[in-house]
Amino acid sequence: MKKLSSALMILLVNLLFMTVMTAEVDAKEELKNEIRDDIEQIIDWKKASFGLHAEQPLLSSQFLNHAGDASGDWYPFAIGRIGYPDDYRAYLAVVEDQVSKRYRKAHQLDESKATEWHRIALAILAVGGDPTNVGSDKNGEPINLIADGTYARAPDKPLDFQGINGLTWGLITLDSLGFKIPDDAGLTRDEIIMDILKRQLPDGGFSLNGTRTDPDITGMVIQALAPYYNSEKTYEYQLSRTNEQVAKTVRQVIDEALQALSNIQEDNGTFKSFGFENAESIVQVIVALTELGIDPTEDERFIKNGNNLIDALKSFQMEDGGFIHSKRYDPENPSADPNKSNSMASEQALYAFVALYRFYEGARTLFDFRQEMDADLKEAIDAIKADIDALPSTINESHKAKVEQLFNRYKAIPVTERRYVFNYYKLADAMEQLNIENDSEYIADHMGEVDRGNGAVTPLFTDEFHRGPIIFTAEDAKKVENLPEDLTTEHYGEVVRLLDKLENAENRDEYEHLIDHLLNMKEKIEEIEQEIEALNKEIMDDLFPFEELSVEDRDKINGIIERYNRLSDYDQQKIVNYEDVERAKAEIDSKARKQIVATVLGILFVLFTIWFVVRRRKKRREKEMEFIDLED
Amino acid sequence: MRKDLLLVAVIVLIGVILFKGTKIQSVEEYYLTHIDDITPESETIKISIRVDAVLEHLDKLPESLRSEKYIPKDGIILEETEYVLRPGDTVFDVLLRATRHHKIPFDYQGSEENRFGSVYIKGINHLYEYDCGPLSGWMYTVNGEFPDEGVSKYKLEDGDVIAIQYTCDLGRDLGHPYDEKEVNP
Structure with a gap:
């Protein structure tokens, strides 16, 4: 009887435990579903803002023309990381073409902003491309965005030329796939890490140049340093603000930065940057937490008055699905109309939700682009985490064997995967208490694993996602036919998309004849782009100052006007201040007319004067004659 | 005599126009070329x-x-x-x-x-x-x-x-x- 009752007890306790567990699982499932909905809403809002229907891919038509610019790249990055069904091929084709074109020009990308390279590299990875092998430069060589954007930059435009953002995003980009830095590059991961660490503020956080923690910058620093959280390496450096010499591990610095963030979090769960509560600051903190494997709905440091970061972020969502930057008018960011969804706030909210979704799915973190872990490794990591959590809160000698055994299991995990043992710090603390030597490898020494590699779209959003063979359909062919005879630069993205699809299609032979047609179109569009550029340059060179224009410039101006008129309405908009040309024409026409009038008037003047003189003479002679007559 | 006076007037007028250099422009041209002229x-x-x-x-x-x-x-x-x-x-x-x-x-x-x-x-x-x-x-x-x-x-x-x-x-x-x-x- 006693046995039975105790067995029953165990059963009951187990049942109770399981119900609690199921409730927890259900809550997480519900949260995941909500996040999915939010993701979909933001994408639909973005589509609508480009005049696209919800069923059309976002990466199409006009949106493609933004591939490679700051307003375009973060969307494919975000949706690729969750595998929202879309036309990733199209984006990759266009961004590669854009980067190639820019590399062929003198200024490549924005030389002073390393983050341009980082943004594009991350977007390319997210859609399945290889950022070390992008299109081709002017010598026909493949472009390596990773090298050019981090360790092989122009000597006068180093990674930190633009400040701390260059360093944090540079490190994120290098670690995205574990890219190796060549030995002779004159730059190491440790140097980048240290360069970031030394910028820490006395309050524990980081900022662009202010003296107090800025949530966005601090969030990004944590994201960049997160892979090194479990590294036991102590960095010795001098703080740039105070010149104080310090020796710290990345973990110490991240913990201080987290505390600094917790300290400045508002009661409603939001953060202020430059004095204003805003969506993006919350985003950067959420992403930072997910990179560390911290659940934002559970960590007490980031729940204020019951408001967690997700609640706080959602308070910036509008009816249309998009997000606003700030709920009140922000003088520092005027485009952020408090009543209108804003592209930057929305794209960042989108990738925060994607980071959260990946976290709850147990996928790799947002910025870890390596192939997803296999089940065995995942299981091993989960088991270690569970056993670390099971360690008692007060450790004594009796736990030594257990702790040592756990540490050996931890060390059996590949170095670059150890960051996923998110609660390793508890184990490290226990080891310190027990004076067990911690000889785990320094993570930075092992992060460089590959020279090149493709990213991949992570198929989390839908099961239907598949990458079958590419088929160029009759519908695609029709789209080619429907492209207008008079092409404009507006059709650039679409032409590049169709060409790429056809060239790589399994049934390429069927539509072989369209390839030349599309190539011609692409060439034509490039010619138009060059013409627009040339016209803008000539206008700048030839027109100003207006006062110095002369009739001799007439042919030049008329030539410009003729060429302008040959452009489509769409492309004419790309001529800067065309009014200046009209004005120059008017100036010259007036001057020419003035010359003609002056000439005519001059001739008339002379003629009339001659006539007058002749008349006077004649009259005088007549009078003299009369006089003579009279005298006679 | 009156004809002479008229002739002198015409010559003077042409002279003045030439000297002053009056432009003959359409309204549109005038607007374009004077758009940045500062007047009181x-x-x-x-x-x-x-x-x-x-x-x-x-x-x-x-x-x-x-x-x-x-x-x-x-x-x-x-x-x-x-x-x-x-x-x-x-x-x-x-x-x-x-x-x-x-x-x-x-x-x-x-x-x-x-x-x-x-x-x-x-x-x-x-x-x-x-x-x-x-x-x-x-x-x-x-x-x-x-x-x-x-x-x-x-x-x-x-x-x-x-x-x-x-x-x-x-x-x-x-x-x-x-x-x-x-x-x-």
Whole structure:
């Protein structure tokens, strides 16, 4: 009887435990579903803002023309990381073409902003491309965005030329796939890490140049340093603000930065940057937490008055699905109309939700682009985490064997995967208490694993996602036919998309004849782009100052006007201040007319004067004659 | 005799027209060529472009920029110039007009190409953001105040005085109370 009752007890306790567990699982499932909905809403809002229907891919038509610019790249990055069904091929084709074109020009990308390279590299990875092998430069060589954007930059435009953002995003980009830095590059991961660490503020956080923690910058620093959280390496450096010499591990610095963030979090769960509560600051903190494997709905440091970061972020969502930057008018960011969804706030909210979704799915973190872990490794990591959590809160000698055994299991995990043992710090603390030597490898020494590699779209959003063979359909062919005879630069993205699809299609032979047609179109569009550029340059060179224009410039101006008129309405908009040309024409026409009038008037003047003189003479002679007559 | 007088009058008239050089223009042409002429009735604004803040940090600049051509000794790229205020003019419109008329190279990012929805000034006279350190770039004031809007969003009013200035310290070297704002919003 006693046995039975105790067995029953165990059963009951187990049942109770399981119900609690199921409730927890259900809550997480519900949260995941909500996040999915939010993701979909933001994408639909973005589509609508480009005049696209919800069923059309976002990466199409006009949106493609933004591939490679700051307003375009973060969307494919975000949706690729969750595998929202879309036309990733199209984006990759266009961004590669854009980067190639820019590399062929003198200024490549924005030389002073390393983050341009980082943004594009991350977007390319997210859609399945290889950022070390992008299109081709002017010598026909493949472009390596990773090298050019981090360790092989122009000597006068180093990674930190633009400040701390260059360093944090540079490190994120290098670690995205574990890219190796060549030995002779004159730059190491440790140097980048240290360069970031030394910028820490006395309050524990980081900022662009202010003296107090800025949530966005601090969030990004944590994201960049997160892979090194479990590294036991102590960095010795001098703080740039105070010149104080310090020796710290990345973990110490991240913990201080987290505390600094917790300290400045508002009661409603939001953060202020430059004095204003805003969506993006919350985003950067959420992403930072997910990179560390911290659940934002559970960590007490980031729940204020019951408001967690997700609640706080959602308070910036509008009816249309998009997000606003700030709920009140922000003088520092005027485009952020408090009543209108804003592209930057929305794209960042989108990738925060994607980071959260990946976290709850147990996928790799947002910025870890390596192939997803296999089940065995995942299981091993989960088991270690569970056993670390099971360690008692007060450790004594009796736990030594257990702790040592756990540490050996931890060390059996590949170095670059150890960051996923998110609660390793508890184990490290226990080891310190027990004076067990911690000889785990320094993570930075092992992060460089590959020279090149493709990213991949992570198929989390839908099961239907598949990458079958590419088929160029009759519908695609029709789209080619429907492209207008008079092409404009507006059709650039679409032409590049169709060409790429056809060239790589399994049934390429069927539509072989369209390839030349599309190539011609692409060439034509490039010619138009060059013409627009040339016209803008000539206008700048030839027109100003207006006062110095002369009739001799007439042919030049008329030539410009003729060429302008040959452009489509769409492309004419790309001529800067065309009014200046009209004005120059008017100036010259007036001057020419003035010359003609002056000439005519001059001739008339002379003629009339001659006539007058002749008349006077004649009259005088007549009078003299009369006089003579009279005298006679 | 009367005919003579008439003839003299015609000759004098032609002479005067020739001397005065009167233009014969259509209304449209007149409007185009006189759009920037300042008359007592016209509403105007003033604009200047200066790089004074860089003068103290010449050592920070890339070698290629350390020349009077890019950084004039007096710090003036464009001295205060008066322009007619056209209806709806923003700071960007006037800056574009002024740089074009004076052939000053001006590189900007269109409002469509960035995430701020406003034109962003990248470089003027070959001096670009970040050239004088990570906190450097172009800022502007209107009547001495640092406006809270992007250049292509700020609508100008009659009599406004615009100063386009290069900063090496996020505006602090131009007297922008940056830190205070951060501490005491």
